[in-house]
Amino acid sequence: MMDEEVPASPRAKTTDDPGGRTIVHNIATKSMLLARSLAESGRFALADLKVSLAHLRPGPLLLGAVTLIGVGYALTGVYSVAPGEAAVVRRFGEIIQPSVEPGLHYRLPWPIDRVDIVDVTSVRREQVGISAPEEEHIHPEPPTKLQTLSGDTNVVDVEVIVQYQVSVPADYITNVEYAPYRIVRDALRASVTRLVTRLPVDALLTSGRQSLQQAIREETQSRLDEYRTGLVIVGVDLQKAFPPANVADAFTAVNTAREEKARLINEARGYANSRLPEARGQAQQVRAEASAYRSRILANASGTARAFDLLWDEYRKNAEAYGEDITRYRMYLESIERIMPRVQVYALDNANGGTFNLRLYGAKNGTTEEASR
Structure with missing residues (x-):
């Protein structure tokens, strides 16, 4: 039985193919010829340069020209930083001076050192969610609409204006690769x-705006610090947080009712605050009247x-004079008081001319005679 022939891999096939070897040989031959031609041309050019400069001899003119070129090259390392700016110096791409203050400075000429000057005082302004850009909008990209969901799954349109500036020039130069x-x-x-997803829509539209504005500033700054952008947020102004136009009337009605x-x-509360002093005065008056009434009653009771x-x-x-039967005597007197106005009473002295006791009840001395008509 004859062995079955196994097909070779493409690379092996290319290597064993006589046609492939021919192509490689031709390419190598032409490359060598081209290199030889370039070498000959360079040698001829160098020879021509030597012939043209053969008449020149080292002297003051050549030395002065070289010195002037060297001084001019060295002076290219002088640079200035204006007030409100900071410079970052890099040597072969590595930062050696992260923040150079305003003034006149020197660095090694190009291509050894490189200087990047950054404006660190100007406050820049960016609008987010505002459909109509303001007049000071400087970059070509207009703000786009910002819609998000609130914590109770209501759609809310948000308009924010943020102000920022460069605080760390080295981070800004090395990490911000496109428009800040x-x-x-x-x-x-x-x-x-x-x-916004953490707050209900009512809080967004009313009481929660101030706290949300501060939270937006802090979190945005945290993100910029995480990216090491060298940018600092100066202020965040939450311009508006409002419902979409198709439900704006309903939200307005709710806010009006609120x-x-x-x-x-x-x-x-104002009425209560106005009535409380009056009520306190009335209570004080009642207490004073009650105290006076108490004093009066106590005085009457004491009397x-x-x-x-x-x-x-x-x-x-x-009781000592009339005996123990005072009640009976009192009843007798009351009866006499009722009877006496209707009678005439005559009191006569006794025959002996002594004292006469006018006691009408239980008399022990004297004589009493009564005559009535």
């Missing part, structure tokens, strides 16, 4: 999108008690 406003804009949009509720609550004590003293005296 794009980095700031993208970081701001990411921060707004994440933070404001009306707050107004009524404030009016009620009544003293009068009773006096009567009690008289009672005891009369």
